[in-house]
Amino acid sequence: MKHSRRKFLKKAAAGGSLLAVGIANPFNAIIFASEKPEDPSKPWWGYGIDIEKCIGCGRCANACKLENNVSKEPFYFRTWVEQYTIKNDGEVKVESPNGGIDGFTQTVPEEDIFKSFFVPKMCNHCYKSPCVQVCPVGATYESPDGVVLVDKDYCLGCRYCVQACPYGCRYIDPIEKVVDKCTFCYHRIIKGKTTACIEVCPTNARLMGDLNDKSGELYTFLKNHNCLVLKPHLNTGCKLYYNELNAEVS
Amino acid sequence: MQEHFQYLYEMLTQVQGYIYPNEIDLQWGLLIVLYPYITGLVAGAFILASLERVFNVKVLKPTYELALLTALAFLLVATMPLISHLGHPERFYEIMITPHADSAMAIFGFVYLWYLMVVLLLEIWFDYRREIVIWSRQEKGLKKWLYKILTLGVTDLSPRTLRWDEKIGYFVTVVGIPSAFLLHGYVGFIFGSVKANPWWSTVLMPVIFLFSAMVSGIALVLVIYMGVSYLRRKKIDMKALDTIAKYLFYILILDFTLEGLDQVHRIYEAEESFEILSLLVHGPLFLTFFIFQIFLGTIIPLVSLGILQLYKPGEMARRTIYFISSILVLFGIFFMRWNVVIGGQLFSKSFYGFTDYKIRLAGSEGLLWSMVWIILPFLILAFLLWLLPPWKKAEAKSI
Numbered sequence: 304m305k306h307s308r309r310k311f312l313k314k315a316a317a318g319g320s321l322l323a324v325g326i327a328n329p330f331n332a333i334i335f336a337s338e339k340p341e342d343p344s345k346p347w348w349g350y351g352i353d354i355e356k357c358i359g360c361g362r363c364a365n366a367c368k369l370e371n372n373v374s375k376e377p378f379y380f381r382t383w384v385e386q387y388t389i390k391n392d393g394e395v396k397v398e399s400p401n402g403g404i405d406g407f408t409q410t411v412p413e414e415d416i417f418k419s420f421f422v423p424k425m426c427n428h429c430y431k432s433p434c435v436q437v438c439p440v441g442a443t444y445e446s447p448d449g450v451v452l453v454d455k456d457y458c459l460g461c462r463y464c465v466q467a468c469p470y471g472c473r474y475i476d477p478i479e480k481v482v483d484k485c486t487f488c489y490h491r492i493i494k495g496k497t498t499a500c501i502e503v504c505p506t507n508a509r510l511m512g513d514l515n516d517k518s519g520e521l522y523t524f525l526k527n528h529n530c531l532v533l534k535p536h537l538n539t540g541c542k543l544y545y546n547e548l549n550a551e552v553s
Numbered sequence: 554m555q556e557h558f559q560y561l562y563e564m565l566t567q568v569q570g571y572i573y574p575n576e577i578d579l580q581w582g583l584l585i586v587l588y589p590y591i592t593g594l595v596a597g598a599f600i601l602a603s604l605e606r607v608f609n610v611k612v613l614k615p616t617y618e619l620a621l622l623t624a625l626a627f628l629l630v631a632t633m634p635l636i637s638h639l640g641h642p643e644r645f646y647e648i649m650i651t652p653h654a655d656s657a658m659a660i661f662g663f664v665y666l667w668y669l670m671v672v673l674l675l676e677i678w679f680d681y682r683r684e685i686v687i688w689s690r691q692e693k694g695l696k697k698w699l700y701k702i703l704t705l706g707v708t709d710l711s712p713r714t715l716r717w718d719e720k721i722g723y724f725v726t727v728v729g730i731p732s733a734f735l736l737h738g739y740v741g742f743i744f745g746s747v748k749a750n751p752w753w754s755t756v757l758m759p760v761i762f763l764f765s766a767m768v769s770g771i772a773l774v775l776v777i778y779m780g781v782s783y784l785r786r787k788k789i790d791m792k793a794l795d796t797i798a799k800y801l802f803y804i805l806i807l808d809f810t811l812e813g814l815d816q817v818h819r820i821y822e823a824e825e826s827f828e829i830l831s832l833l834v835h836g837p838l839f840l841t842f843f844i845f846q847i848f849l850g851t852i853i854p855l856v857s858l859g860i861l862q863l864y865k866p867g868e869m870a871r872r873t874i875y876f877i878s879s880i881l882v883l884f885g886i887f888f889m890r891w892n893v894v895i896g897g898q899l900f901s902k903s904f905y906g907f908t909d910y911k912i913r914l915a916g917s918e919g920l921l922w923s924m925v926w927i928i929l930p931f932l933i934l935a936f937l938l939w940l941l942p943p944w945k946k947a948e949a950k951s952i
Contacts, residue, residue: 378558396571460644471572
C-alpha cells in the first residue's frame, strides 16, 4: 500500500511539474524523463548537447564510425551533425553532407544569413522508446541503466524499429543485416570510460551523465541551461537534452 | 553489396531538401506493399464467402467455395513477402516462440495461424468433408490418396454427423467474420500505430485497411469467378455477379468515404506535418495517389458500378463493366497500399525533404520476386480448384 501511494505521489508530482513548467520553468528538460527507475542508487544515463558550443567539426561522427565499426558509406550513422541556416527571409536550410564528417561549407551568402548553428544528432535513448515498444521479438531493449541496446544475434531485421524511431537514428547494417544504432558506447561506459564522440569533441559540446546523480555533470548542465528535447509532443521520454534548441530543429 | 551502395548513391542524387542521412536507405519496399495487399485480398474474399453462409445471401452460392479457396490460396502466400524481406529470414520463427508482448507486429504470427488453422482450414474442411469422403471412394491413384488423407480418418456420413458438419461450419464462419476483421484491421494497426510517421499515424488506418480489404477481396473473387467460368466454358450466373457487384459498389462507397474523411481531417487540422504531407501528395505521390488510387481505382469504378445500380444494360455490357471495374479496383487498392507504405517513407521525419524509391528488377526486394508472390497464389488456387472443385460438389451429393 505504502509503495503504491509513493508511486501515485511520484506520478502526481510528475504531472504537476508538467503543468508547472509553463509558469515556473524549472530546468524543464527533466520533466520529459520524469518516470525514472525505482532504484536511484544505480546510474541512469542521459546525454546533453550544448548547441552553442558545437563548431561543426564532425570529429564526433567520425570517431563514432571508427570506434563502433560503422560502415564508411554516407548512409549509415550512429551520430551525425546537421548545419541549420536560417535566412533573413525565414527560409530554413539544413545540410549534413556525409554526416558532417568532412566539415561544412556555408553556401548561403553571409548577408542573407539571420542565424546559423550546428546540431549533433544521435539516439535519444528514450525512456518510453517507440523502437523498444515495436520490436516483435524484444531484440531492442532498454538496459537497467537506461541505454537502448540491440541484441544483434536476435534481431530479425524486420525494420519496424527503424520506422518507429522519430529521430532517424537507426539503420540496417549493410553487412550484418540487422539494425544498428548508438549504444552510448556501452562497451566503454561499463568500464568507466566516456563515449568516443565526447572524447574527441574539442569544445565540450557533448556530455553524458547519470540522471540519478543530483550533483553530477549532466544534472548540473540541465539546471544551468534552458534545455529541451526533440519532438517533445511525441512523449517518447527522450534522455538527450539540448541547450539552445531552436524551434526549427526537427 | 556494392550494387546496393551504387543504388543508394543514385538515390542520394534524387534527394530534395534535407533528409536524415539514415533515411536514404528506404526500409520497406515492394514486398511490404504486397503484404497488406495480399492479406487484404484474403480478408475480403472471406467476408464475401461469409455473406452467403452467415447472412444467408443464397444468390452468392456459386461463389461461396470459390471465395473460400481464393482466401486460402492467398493466405498461404501472405507471409512470404514478409519473411523474405527480413534481414535474417531464418530467424522468423522467433516471433512465434519469443514474441514481445508490447509490439504490434509480434502477434502477427498468432493472428495468421488463428485465421489459417482455426478459421479457413476448418471451414473448408467441414464444408467439403462429405465430398472428400465420397471422392476418396470414387477416385483413383494419387487423387484417391490425397482425399483419403484429407478425410483425416473421419468417414462417417450419417445424416446426424452431416448436420453437425453444417452446424460447426456455420459456427466457424461466425467466428471467422470477426477474425477476418481482426486480420486486416490488425495489419492497418501496424501502420496506424507508428506515431513517428504522420502519414501512417491515424486512428482510422485499421478501419480504412479493413474496408479497402473488403473492396479488393470482393473484386478479386468477381474477377476469378468470371475467369474460371470462361475457362470452364460455363455460363456466368448473372444474379450472383450482379449481387457481388452491388456489394462491391456499397463497400467502395464506405471505403472512399472513410479515406475522404481521413484526408479532410488532416487538411482541417493541418498539424505541423501538414505542409510536408501536402507536398508529398502533390509531388512524389501525385500519379499514384490522385490518378491511380483515387481516379482510376475509385472514382471510375464507383461511377460505373453506380450507373449500373440505376440502369441495367444487357448481360454482355454488365459483365464487361464489372470486369473492368474490378480490375481497376484491384489496381487502385494496390496503389493505396503503395501510397501508404512507400509514400510514408518518401518524406523525411525531419519534415524538411524527400527521398526517392526506384523498383529494382532483381534481388529479394525486386520486381521479379514480387511477381512470384503475386502469381503463386493463382497457381495454388488452380491446384485447390483441381482438388476441391466447387462445381463437382453438387454431383457428389447426388450419389
